[in-house]
Amino acid sequence: MNIKISALMLGVMYLGVPFFLGDNDYLIGLVASALIIAGVAVAWALLGNLGGMVSFGHAAFFGVGAYTSAVLTMDYGVPVFVALVVGGVGASLSSIFMMPALRLRGPYFALAILAYAEIFKILATEATGLTGGAGGLLSIPSLPVFAGVDFGTKLGGYIVILNIVTLMLITYYFIRRSSYGLALKAMHDSELATRIVGVPATYLKVVMLLVSAFMTGAVGAFNAHYINFLEPDYAFSGTWTVFPIVAAIFGGYRTLSGPVLGALFIYLVDQLVFKNLIPQGHQLILGVMLAGMIILSPSGLLPVITNLFTRKKADNKRGEAQHA
Amino acid sequence: MELTAQAIFTGLLMGGFYGLVAVGLALVFGTMKVINLAHGELVLLAAYIAYAVESQTGINPLLAMPIAMAVVIAASLITFYLTNKIKKDRELNSLILTFGLGIVLTNGLLMVFSADIYSTQSAWFMEGLVIADSLFSMRSEMLAFVVGLCALGGLYWWLNHTWHGRAIRSVSSNRDAAKLMGMNPTKAELWSWAIAGVLAALAGVMLYVTSVIHPPIGHSLTIKAFIITVLAGMGSIPGVLVGALMIGVIEGLTTTFFQSSLSELASMTVFLLVLLVMPSGLFGKKAGH
Numbered sequence: 001m002n003i004k005i006s007a008l009m010l011g012v013m014y015l016g017v018p019f020f021l022g023d024n025d026y027l028i029g030l031v032a033s034a035l036i037i038a039g040v041a042v043a044w045a046l047l048g049n050l051g052g053m054v055s056f057g058h059a060a061f062f063g064v065g066a067y068t069s070a071v072l073t074m075d076y077g078v079p080v081f082v083a084l085v086v087g088g089v090g091a092s093l094s095s096i097f098m099m100p101a102l103r104l105r106g107p108y109f110a111l112a113i114l115a116y117a118e119i120f121k122i123l124a125t126e127a128t129g130l131t132g133g134a135g136g137l138l139s140i141p142s143l144p145v146f147a148g149v150d151f152g153t154k155l156g157g158y159i160v161i162l163n164i165v166t167l168m169l170i171t172y173y174f175i176r177r178s179s180y181g182l183a184l185k186a187m188h189d190s191e192l193a194t195r196i197v198g199v200p201a202t203y204l205k206v207v208m209l210l211v212s213a214f215m216t217g218a219v220g221a222f223n224a225h226y227i228n229f230l231e232p233d234y235a236f237s238g239t240w241t242v243f244p245i246v247a248a249i250f251g252g253y254r255t256l257s258g259p260v261l262g263a264l265f266i267y268l269v270d271q272l273v274f275k276n277l278i279p280q281g282h283q284l285i286l287g288v289m290l291a292g293m294i295i296l297s298p299s300g301l302l303p304v305i306t307n308l309f310t311r312k313k314a315d316n317k318r319g320e321a322q323h324a
Numbered sequence: 325m326e327l328t329a330q331a332i333f334t335g336l337l338m339g340g341f342y343g344l345v346a347v348g349l350a351l352v353f354g355t356m357k358v359i360n361l362a363h364g365e366l367v368l369l370a371a372y373i374a375y376a377v378e379s380q381t382g383i384n385p386l387l388a389m390p391i392a393m394a395v396v397i398a399a400s401l402i403t404f405y406l407t408n409k410i411k412k413d414r415e416l417n418s419l420i421l422t423f424g425l426g427i428v429l430t431n432g433l434l435m436v437f438s439a440d441i442y443s444t445q446s447a448w449f450m451e452g453l454v455i456a457d458s459l460f461s462m463r464s465e466m467l468a469f470v471v472g473l474c475a476l477g478g479l480y481w482w483l484n485h486t487w488h489g490r491a492i493r494s495v496s497s498n499r500d501a502a503k504l505m506g507m508n509p510t511k512a513e514l515w516s517w518a519i520a521g522v523l524a525a526l527a528g529v530m531l532y533v534t535s536v537i538h539p540p541i542g543h544s545l546t547i548k549a550f551i552i553t554v555l556a557g558m559g560s561i562p563g564v565l566v567g568a569l570m571i572g573v574i575e576g577l578t579t580t581f582f583q584s585s586l587s588e589l590a591s592m593t594v595f596l597l598v599l600l601v602m603p604s605g606l607f608g609k610k611a612g613h
Contacts (some may be wrong), residue, residue: 095349103600107415119596126589280439294410297423298410
């Protein structure tokens, strides 16, 4: 069921969106921005669902990825597509500083990560030689022309971020199906029991953190080349933590496609509806949605909808059986 | 030398105020194991009420205290009510819930009061105060420090010497045993949230008279409050005071000898070091992991 939804979603994203919105730069730009949120949401959900870790600090990975890639392309002439990957690696490296926090349980981990994110933001503002400080970096190179296609356009950027998110979903899918995924699932029920049967729990958590940081960093790097501008307050902004959390919780962070659908829905509704209704403070709605979801349906909307359909099917079958 | 003394003095005064901000969070954390990520926003809400009252009527912002308390206690109890609605995995889900409520409050304040920066119009608070011939402070800073110390002292006395206070302590040390002794844990939790509201209101009005307010600082107050709570160890009020003074002095020294933008970095680093070396805090007995 989940796979069918993911496949359908990707089909629409690859064929439907460029076909219908391809010549409207504003709308395709909005969908691309929603996919940037979606990418971070998938990375966040991977850490939360598989690693059992709630993070309030993904903005740090996003910012580190963005600056790594921007500085490499501007100062060292590294090709943009290579820099995107190195941006992810940079974010992974930065997550090594957070490793000691893995010793901490539940809420302590979440809060330690929040503190790390603040530290990274302050460091980025202060390290003026590297990041340009509060003034920011201007004219970061756009995505290049590759194989005859100009990826620097809005549509080109959309295709690139769509590919990144798809790759992330595929990676997520295979990790979840692997024996690692099974061990991580078991860790949810009882970390102690899992450790006792010989699963290296800490090692698995480290790997999940590295993977999640890499994904977030790569998305952050993409964003830097997509909008060509960076400043610490923007790159490390809490928005990069808030939106993905709301999206993942809203769509259902235990599902594969939930965070992506959640991000598309939340971001587009926020930009197209709420931003016009409430020019200042429209993120209020995000807070309401987040709080509402946690109370009413902590597993998100997608599982609820899926359940509705499967129940209907089951009911139909039962009805048929009775008729026969 | 004189500079160092002044930096430490300013830091201590600041620390008294931080203690006032943090103790509400620590109290709720102690009784319910819920970290209220909207606590700083509750403090900021009280500060904005003081601003609204002062700008509308022109009276002393301290007189806004009753209104601020009523509103913030109500907001605190709503948070409690919503937190109680969480069905499973309350420890983590309550973090996300209160994080969401914090976003609601910050943006609500942004909508009503815009992103402008406000501070009190009353000059009385800004006047200087000299102690021991060489240590300077503003009247408002000294006031916030004294209010902070009194509130912490009062709370400590209340928790140890009154029936409701003891009920809260018994629920926080063992919820099931307290229930068996005929205690109503929900009632004790309700009390702790109400008291947290009172403390947040006090802190908010003090914030308004000592400093400038604008919507984003609610979040940084929350971060500061839980840093102090973790430094203190679970639910220890003397611990909160020591942790808060420590953070205040560290920030005072960093601001004087380096720059103010690094002060948060310094306190954050100390927090992480303590958390990693002593996960149960400086004064806590229970392990944090």
